[in-house]
Amino acid sequence: MDQNELKQQVGQEAVKYIEDGMTVGLGTGSTVRYMVDALGKRVQEEQLNIVGVTTSNRTTKQAQDLGITIKNIDEVDHIDLTIDGADEVDDNFQGIKGGGGALLWEKIVAINSSKIMWIVDESKMVHQLGKFPLPVEVIPFGSAHVFHELQQKGYNPEFRMTNDTKFLTDQKNYIIDLQLNRIGDPFGLADDLVKMVGVVEHGFFLNMVNTVIVGRESGPEVLH
Numbered sequence: 001m002d003q004n005e006l007k008q009q010v011g012q013e014a015v016k017y018i019e020d021g022m023t024v025g026l027g028t029g030s031t032v033r034y035m036v037d038a039l040g041k042r043v044q045e046e047q048l049n050i051v052g053v054t055t056s057n058r059t060t061k062q063a064q065d066l067g068i069t070i071k072n073i074d075e076v077d078h079i080d081l082t083i084d085g086a087d088e089v090d091d092n093f094q095g096i097k098g099g100g101g102a103l104l105w106e107k108i109v110a111i112n113s114s115k116i117m118w119i120v121d122e123s124k125m126v127h128q129l130g131k132f133p134l135p136v137e138v139i140p141f142g143s144a145h146v147f148h149e150l151q152q153k154g155y156n157p158e159f160r161m162t163n164d165t166k167f168l169t170d171q172k173n174y175i176i177d178l179q180l181n182r183i184g185d186p187f188g189l190a191d192d193l194v195k196m197v198g199v200v201e202h203g204f205f206l207n208m209v210n211t212v213i214v215g216r217e218s219g220p221e222v223l224h
C-alpha cells in the first residue's frame with residue numbers, strides 16, 4: 001500500500017465513529033480529505049443528520065459540495081468529536097500540526113471538542129518530535145522582527161512561501177516554520193513561543209488527543 005492508500009484507509013475507518021446527530025469537527029489535509037469523502041457518502045446513503053464544523057476554507061468547500069451541513073464554530077455550542085490529520089505524533093500522543101497551514105482554526109476547533117481523533121499513515125508516528133518543521137503562525141505586522149527573534153533564539157526559522165510570496169493562512173497570517181530536528185521539551189518551547197508578541201499560535205498540539213488511528217499495511221490500528 002502506498003501512503004495515499006494508507007490515508008484513505010484511516011479516513012474510511014474514522015467515519016465509523018461518527019453517529020447520527022453529532023456535531024463533528026472536520027480537520028484539514030490530504031488524509032482528512034479522504035475522511036470527508038467517506039462522510040459525504042455516509043450522509044447521502046444513510047441520511048445522517050450531522051453538522052460539520054470545518055477548520056479551513058478548503059474543507060468547507062469540499063464538505064458543502066458533498067452535501068454535508070456546515071456551521072461556523074460560533075454557531076454551535078459544542079463539538080462532539082473532531083477528526084483531523086497530523087504531521088508528527090509521538091509515543092505519548094503529543095503532536096505537530098500545521099503542515100497545511102490550518103493550525104490556528106484546527107486548534108480552536110480542537111479545544112472546543114469533547115473528543116479528538118487523529119488519523120495518520122504510519123510514517124507520521126515518531127519517538128521524538130521535531131523532524132517535521134514546527135509551524136508558527138504570526139501576524140504580518142512586525143513579522144520580520146519576530147523572525148529575527150526566532151533566529152536569535154537558534155530556532156532555525158523559515159518563512160513559508162508559495163511561489164515567490166509568503167504563504168497566507170485563511171486568517172491572513174504568515175507561517176514561519178522552525179527546523180529543529182529534535183525537540184527535547186515541547187512544553188517549554190510552546191511556552192516560549194506563545195509569550196512572543198506577534199505569534200498567534202504554534203503547531204504543537206499537546207495533551208489534546210484521545211484516539212489515534214494509524215494506517216498500516218496490516219490494517220488500521222486504533223490507539224487510545
Ligand code: 5RP
Binds near residue numbers: 032085103106
Ligand atoms: C493542516 C494539518 C494537517 O492535518 C497535517 O498537515 C496532515 O496533513 P496530511 O493529511 O495532508 O498529511 O495540520 O494544517
